[in-house]
Amino acid sequence: MPEIFIDDQRFEFEGNPKVLQFVLDQGLELPFFCYHPSLSIPANCRQCFVEAGTPVFNRETNSYELDENGDRVIRWFPKLMTSCSLEATDGMVIKTHRSSEKVARGQKDTLEFILINHPLDCPICDQAGECPLQIQTYKYGPEGSRFEHKKVHKPKRVQLGPNVVLDAERCINCTRCVRFTDEISKSKQLSIVSRGDKNYPLTAPGTEFDDPYSLNTVDICPVGALTSTDFRFKARVWEMNQTPGIDMTGSKGTNIDLWVRNNLVMRITPRYNPDVNDHWMPDEARKDYRRINENRISRPSIKLDGEQVKTSWNNAMLTFNEETGKVKPSEILVIGSPHASVEDNYVLSKFFNRLGVSDVHFANDIEKGRGDDFLITDDRAPNANGCRFLGFTEHDPAALGKAVSASGVKMVVILGDDLIGRGAFPAEAVQGKFTVFMGTNNCDTSNAANLVVPITCSAEHAASYINEAGRIQRTIPAKETVYTSRRLNLEMSLGRLDHFATKFDNWESDDNKVDCIPAWEFLIRLVQETGGDLTYTSSREIMDEIASAIDTFSGVSFERMDDEYGIPLKKENQPQGKTV
Amino acid sequence: MEKFEFNKAERDHIEKIIARYPDSQSAVMPVLWMAQEKFGHVEPDVQKLVAKTLDLPEAHVYGVASFYTQYYKEKMGKYVLDVCTCLSCQVCGGYDMLHYIEEKLGIKAGETTEDGMFSIQSVECLGACGYAPMMQITNDIYVNHLDKAKVDKVIETLKQGKMPEFEPIPMRVAEKS
Ligand code: SF4
Ligand code: FES
Ligand code: FES
Numbered sequence: 001m002p003e004i005f006i007d008d009q010r011f012e013f014e015g016n017p018k019v020l021q022f023v024l025d026q027g028l029e030l031p032f033f034c035y036h037p038s039l040s041i042p043a044n045c046r047q048c049f050v051e052a053g054t055p056v057f058n059r060e061t062n063s064y065e066l067d068e069n070g071d072r073v074i075r076w077f078p079k080l081m082t083s084c085s086l087e088a089t090d091g092m093v094i095k096t097h098r099s100s101e102k103v104a105r106g107q108k109d110t111l112e113f114i115l116i117n118h119p120l121d122c123p124i125c126d127q128a129g130e131c132p133l134q135i136q137t138y139k140y141g142p143e144g145s146r147f148e149h150k151k152v153h154k155p156k157r158v159q160l161g162p163n164v165v166l167d168a169e170r171c172i173n174c175t176r177c178v179r180f181t182d183e184i185s186k187s188k189q190l191s192i193v194s195r196g197d198k199n200y201p202l203t204a205p206g207t208e209f210d211d212p213y214s215l216n217t218v219d220i221c222p223v224g225a226l227t228s229t230d231f232r233f234k235a236r237v238w239e240m241n242q243t244p245g246i247d248m249t250g251s252k253g254t255n256i257d258l259w260v261r262n263n264l265v266m267r268i269t270p271r272y273n274p275d276v277n278d279h280w281m282p283d284e285a286r287k288d289y290r291r292i293n294e295n296r297i298s299r300p301s302i303k304l305d306g307e308q309v310k311t312s313w314n315n316a317m318l319t320f321n322e323e324t325g326k327v328k329p330s331e332i333l334v335i336g337s338p339h340a341s342v343e344d345n346y347v348l349s350k351f352f353n354r355l356g357v358s359d360v361h362f363a364n365d366i367e368k369g370r371g372d373d374f375l376i377t378d379d380r381a382p383n384a385n386g387c388r389f390l391g392f393t394e395h396d397p398a399a400l401g402k403a404v405s406a407s408g409v410k411m412v413v414i415l416g417d418d419l420i421g422r423g424a425f426p427a428e429a430v431q432g433k434f435t436v437f438m439g440t441n442n443c444d445t446s447n448a449a450n451l452v453v454p455i456t457c458s459a460e461h462a463a464s465y466i467n468e469a470g471r472i473q474r475t476i477p478a479k480e481t482v483y484t485s486r487r488l489n490l491e492m493s494l495g496r497l498d499h500f501a502t503k504f505d506n507w508e509s510d511d512n513k514v515d516c517i518p519a520w521e522f523l524i525r526l527v528q529e530t531g532g533d534l535t536y537t538s539s540r541e542i543m544d545e546i547a548s549a550i551d552t553f554s555g556v557s558f559e560r561m562d563d564e565y566g567i568p569l570k571k572e573n574q575p576q577g578k579t580v
Numbered sequence: 581m582e583k584f585e586f587n588k589a590e591r592d593h594i595e596k597i598i599a600r601y602p603d604s605q606s607a608v609m610p611v612l613w614m615a616q617e618k619f620g621h622v623e624p625d626v627q628k629l630v631a632k633t634l635d636l637p638e639a640h641v642y643g644v645a646s647f648y649t650q651y652y653k654e655k656m657g658k659y660v661l662d663v664c665t666c667l668s669c670q671v672c673g674g675y676d677m678l679h680y681i682e683e684k685l686g687i688k689a690g691e692t693t694e695d696g697m698f699s700i701q702s703v704e705c706l707g708a709c710g711y712a713p714m715m716q717i718t719n720d721i722y723v724n725h726l727d728k729a730k731v732d733k734v735i736e737t738l739k740q741g742k743m744p745e746f747e748p749i750p751m752r753v754a755e756k757s
Contacts, residue, residue, distance in 0.1 A: 182637075191643030196704060199647075204631075204638030205624035 002090035007099040013088055020048050020083040023096070030096055031107055031136040033114075033222045034174035035084035038278055039183055045114070045174050047136065049080040049106040051095040064091070080106045097140065104140070111141035117152045117197055118223070119169045127224030129237035133172065152197045160202070161189075161209030163229050163283050164218060168200035171225035177201050177217035184280060185374070187211040200225070212376065215283045219269055228267070230287070235259070235266040239507075241486075241495030243478035244271055246465050248339065248458050249285045250371075251379035253467025253566070256281060258289070258459055258478040261497065263512035265289040265459055265479060273565045276471065282376050292479065295442050297454040298515040308452060317522075317529050319451050323411060323434045329356035331410035333403060336362040336392050337417035338381030340519065341463030342472070343542040344455070345383075345390055347520035348415050351527065351534065362387040363400040363417070363424050377468060382458075385466035389552045389569065401425030409433055415519055416455060418443040438519045454516035456481060461518045462491065462539050464561065466569065472556055473566030474543075482515045584619060584629045594633060604634045608644050612651055621652040649703040650719050657692040657699035659738045662716040665702045668709035677713050677726045678702055684735065697739070711749065721746055 001012040006023060013022055021037060023030050033045035053076035056065040065073040074093050080103060083094070097104040115137065122128040154168035178190045178201055189209050193202045203209050218226045240259040247254035247268075255273040259266050268289050270281035300316035301308040311319075324332065334352045336345045349360040364384050371378040388394060395403065401424045404412055411434045420427050421444040430448055437449035440457040458465075460481050464474040477484060477492050486492035501508035520542060527534040536542050540558050547556045552569055560567055586594065594614070598607045611634060615626050622630070622645050631641040645651045649662060661681060665674040678689060681700055687693055689702040708714045711724030721743055723734055734744050 188637035189639055191637070191639035193643050193646040195647045195649075202639070202642070204627065204642040207638060 002088070004088050004090075004092045004094065006094045007096055017088050018084060019050065019052070019081075019086045019088050019092075019094055022088055023083065023094075028096070030083060031132075031140050032084055033132055033136075033172060034176060036176055036179070036220055036279075039176060039179040041085045042175055042179070043082040043085040045172065046082060046110045047107060047114075048083045049103055049110065050083045050086070051100050051103055052077050052081045052083075052086055053093045054089060055091040055093070107136075107140045108142050111137055112145060112147075114172050115141070115145060116147045117169070118172065119151065121170075125170070125224040126227045126232055127170075127221075131224060132222040154198065154200055158202075159229070160226075161211070161214050164209055164214050165227050165229055165232060166200070166202075167225050167227070169225075170223045171200045171221075172223055173199060173201075174222055175201075176220045176222065177226060180213075180217050180220060181211055185211050185213040185216070187213075190217070212282055212284065212372070213280060213374070215286055216270070216280050220279070228286075231267045235261050239495065239497050240266055241478075241493040241498055243459075243476050243493045245458060245475045245478060246382060246473050247281065247285045247288065248291075248382045248465075249288050249380065250282075250375070250377040251382060251384060251468040252277065252375050252377050253382065253465065253469075253471055253473055254281045254285060254375055255473065255565075256285070258292075260459075260478050260493075261495070262508055263479050265292045273473075275565055275568075276467065276469075276473075277375055280375060282374075284376070291441060292457055292459045293512070296457075296514045296516070297439055297442055297446060297452060298482075300454060301452045303450045308447065316451060316453055317526055320436060320453075320526055321529060323436075323451070324355060327410045327434075331408060332357050333406075333409045333412045334360045335400065335404075335412065335414045335417065335419070336360045336387050336390070337415040338362055338365055338379075338384035338387050340416040341383065341458070341461070341465055341475075341539070342386040342390070342546065343463045343539040344415060344519040345387055345392070346546055347523050347534075347536070347542060348413075349390060349392070351523040352413070354527070354532070354534070360390075360392045361395060361400060361403065362392045363395050363397040363419060365397070365417075365422060379468060382467070383465040385468065385470055386464070386472075389466060389470075390550070397422065397424035401429060404433075405429045412436070414438070414445060414449070416440060418445045420444040420448055438522065440516070453519075453522055454514065455519040455522065456514075456516050460484070460514070460516070462558070463518070464539075464543060464556075464558075467566075470569045471566045472553075472561060472569055474558055474561045480513050481517070482510075482513045483517060584615075584626050586615075586618075586629070586633060590614065590618070591633070598634070605636055605640070607634055608636065608641060612641070612645055616651060621655050623654055627653075649701050655692075656718075657697050658718075659697060660699045660701060660718045662701045662703040662706070662719075663689070664704070664706050664708070664712070664714050664716075666705035666709075668705070669713040672712040673726075674713040677715070677728075677731060680728055681715075681731055681735075684731070698735075708749075717743065723747070724749070 004011050004013055020030055020032060020035055030048055032048035034042055053074040055072040056075050058065050067073050097107055122134055156167050158166040160166045178192060181187050181190045189203050189211050190201045192199050215228055218228045240261045243258045245256050245258045247256050254277040255271040257269050257271045268286045270279055272279050299310045301310050334357050336348055365381040366378050367380055368378055404425050412430050413436045416439050427448040435449045436451045437446050438453040438455050439446055440455055446452045458475045459479045460477050462476055464472050466472045480486055486494050486498055497507055524534045524536055547553045556567055594611055597610050598604045601607055611630050612622055615630055616622050619626050627641045627645050628638055631638040663678040665678055682688055685693055685698050689700045692699040706716055708722055713726045714722055714724045716722050723744055724747055737744050
């Protein structure tokens, strides 16, 4: 196998990797700005310099030439090379800053140039703390600048489009943003304009940067030149903790990170998954943090004289058990949800099977024409396939509305889906039927329900969702509820503030913790209330049971999902869901 | 608002330009030139026309047009004084010349006199570093070795509606060794 020597260490490689990517893949560090693994390589920042050479091959003897010590003679490239664009070849010798003074000096001098006109406004810059320029200057840069003249001034606070603000002075002209719109989102809305020390990216005159994926440029901008209109100045990076999750606004299953401070999700950014969304996500999906933070149902409530009145968990369970006792199984309509997790849906169906209700229904949530060929889907729900693979009966919303209105139905149980709000049926359809809504946010359906049970949302529980391609992926709790604690649940992340905060600090409060539990937990408590035998202590355990009980899920586990970027469920095992 | 269009003959000519290159993107510069010759400038609407004609993103055409001071992104005066303030000219007094001209005409670089006669631009190297400081007039004649007296004379000439004469550049012949 071809070999390459990096700082005197031998590595083998396959294919035609570029030196920078290969070095990074070995877990070694090399500073760089303009390179991005999913974009073309312009090699314009010059920060990734290395010394490179190739062994001298003697065609006559058909062997490498050796020096007097018996070492290969190396023909060095005369200048430092940009490792991002340099293809590895067999026998190549690379020196990074770890073994070459010249490279260390090159990196330092490049940084000094880049910083000539860069403002020193890190204390008020959103990028500070996650800024490659800041980090690399700290590690590889010069201590000061020899440039004593006035810095070039460029436009600041340019609203490029609805979601992105540009500070041109901070831009280092790496062209990542331009390449993103050219190569990934294909809107081609950005271009570097003007010349020399005056240039920066901009849209054509009279147009705006309204690309539905525009915020990805904010993620990949290696400095604070592009910032998010929405997130700007809301939180410092080091105040938040970061937890992997799955996007809930579509069926693509886009992998995301939730950034939480004091139990509020401050922002959502994409998380790399080569099989689903690469490094990207749509702008719209980033706004989903509001659903997680705002207008949440906290504490159960029951409807008294047409008003929702808060009640205790005990009373909620009593009421639920009482009402199910009043009706025949055939009179209960159980509605699962493409917006809820596999585990919640599974336990819902298992719970009602025990009561003798054999069918669980769900309404798909499809908006024709919403999707594109990239990450936005017509399907607005993250887990329709989860419902299908559990064998639920799928309906169009209107058809489900008819089923709800049927006179034989005396009790309606709805899991996490604002069916009334999304027009499946009007509130009148459930009048006179005891309606239970297990949901996350106040909505038309919770208003109409007789009993409202607050349940955890994707940001508060560990649970699985199956995307449109049949890939099962899971979330990790990012936000505490009244009943969970990041110090006790070792799966939850602890940020700096979480580490050091006490109850008496003003940056930590209980205000943002919702009084809710996972839907499955509510259901098994109901069973235990009546002395039943349904016992799970975690969603992990539920998934283990699903994996052994249902063919489609065989071999699935949280561990595997974590290790393998989610698991594609085997096509041949996937059932064709019943459709009505 | 004026409407900008290429006529049939011009479109045919553009086709020929495109045919010279592997893709239409490479034809941006000559087509921008054509447009500027026709309309006297490449304002945003003209850039749009070029983008549409070549089927290119508007941002790209804008990027190219804004790179070169030779493309006029707005209506300019009859004479555009492109004063070089790049390195060689700068060290030889380029900025002094620029500021002198600004004072003389009562406008700043990037502006046009009210009578529409003169515009001033501060531009990057025009490749005549050996004759610094220098300026170019309306993408045409180079005026080299500028000093105040020479500037006065050139502006007088231009006010009379005449271009200054072409200055043959003294060639320094390498001495034989
Ligand atoms: S705005 Fe950011 S991503 Fe775009 S060119 Fe400048 S530094 Fe690079
Ligand atoms: S990363 Fe190699 S030149 Fe920018
Ligand atoms: S610097 Fe002025 S012509 Fe080169």
